[in-house]
Amino acid sequence: MNSPEIQLLIQHLSKLPGLGPRSGRRVALHLLKKREKIFRPLIQVMAEAEQKVRTCHICHALDASDPCTLCTDPKRDPHQLCVVEDVADLWALERANTYRGVYHVLGGVLSAIDGIGPQQLTIQSLLDRVAKGSVHEVILALNATVDGQTTIHYLIEQLREHKIKITTLAHGVPIGGELDYLDEGTLFTAFQARRSAE
Numbered sequence: 001m002n003s004p005e006i007q008l009l010i011q012h013l014s015k016l017p018g019l020g021p022r023s024g025r026r027v028a029l030h031l032l033k034k035r036e037k038i039f040r041p042l043i044q045v046m047a048e049a050e051q052k053v054r055t056c057h058i059c060h061a062l063d064a065s066d067p068c069t070l071c072t073d074p075k076r077d078p079h080q081l082c083v084v085e086d087v088a089d090l091w092a093l094e095r096a097n098t099y100r101g102v103y104h105v106l107g108g109v110l111s112a113i114d115g116i117g118p119q120q121l122t123i124q125s126l127l128d129r130v131a132k133g134s135v136h137e138v139i140l141a142l143n144a145t146v147d148g149q150t151t152i153h154y155l156i157e158q159l160r161e162h163k164i165k166i167t168t169l170a171h172g173v174p175i176g177g178e179l180d181y182l183d184e185g186t187l188f189t190a191f192q193a194r195r196s197a198e
Helices: 004-014 021-033 035-052 087-096 123-131 146-162 184-192
Strands: 077-084 101-105 137-140 165-168
Touching: 004 021, 021 035, 077 087, 077 123, 087 101, 087 184, 101 123, 123 146, 137 146, 146 165
Parallel strands: 077 101, 077 137, 137 165
Antiparallel strands: none
């Protein structure tokens, strides 16, 4: 464990979400003990993902193609646009299998404390998409946090001039809840009971 290579591996693993120094050590040990079965295939898969996965220039989701498979899917309704904070939220909604429109990933939420303003997010890209005129409804599916609600209010003001339907998720999403942690049934209920943001 005194090896600088092992220490570096543990340090990098400890930076992953849900892992701290103790978990990082356990994962590092497991990888090193299972080099042929787990470690080497993982390295190969990670290198391939790093090279091939990119950000979609339309919706800002992650995919191996640009535009992504969601944006190019002819079965999706291009008139409904669901705005989410992060790709993890998009994946959560896709797991629920209740929404068949297209998405827009903001890349975060407005936060004065963290110095995140409209310029740090993909808000202008969203407004440009709506301005093209093909979107009839924007669903603001942001987390029910203070920053999420602040972002929703800001987006409503920015979108108001476009004379489109603006809705937010309703029942089922608890205050302080994050979409990525909700079950499919809760997400389904929230989508079915969405209400006007006006």
